[in-house]
Amino acid sequence: QGTFSLKKNPLSLSELTGYVASVNKPLADKKEQSVTITVCESEKSMVLADSERLYQSLENLFSNAVKYSPFKSTINIRVERIEQHVRFSITDHGAGLSDDDQKKLFSKFQKLTPRPTGNESSTGLGLSIVKRIVELHGGRVWAESQLGRGSTFFIELPAEA
Secondary structure (H helix, E strand, C coil): CCCCCCCEEEEHHHHHHHHHHHHHHHHHHHHCCCEEEEEECHHHEEECCCCCHHHHHHHHHHHHHHHHHHHCCCEEEEEECCCCCCEEEEEECCEEEEEHHHCCCCCCCCCCCCCCCCCCCCCCCCCCHHHHHHHHCCCCCEEEEEEECCEEEEEECCCCC
């Protein structure tokens, strides 16, 4: 419906990332994918966030990485502090996105050219919800991708002082 209420509390983005990865690891295991997590300075990964909503965003990006990556590939997750922000990134080694697809990425009901590699379903709503949640937290979300080389999705949030 597009309406969200946030209950913000101090939250470790690195801890939430680890939790999302552990809960969703069976998805990757089904496709024999490995997941690597790199946390740079975990004590500096604190953000003021609604844990449920942020979980929803990270989980969506994680499940998309699994969904669009080939069997037996690696998914790389990174959490790092960059100046006054904490950045989460997830890189897959899937088909990548065309320039045209990248322009439509975070819009509602967008079905993009890449198809799930294991016949998973897609509504085309997930990334628009991620964008809305991240922006309500005062952050930003974006992607970098090249056809045939995979994609990296980023969430950047203001660091907790």
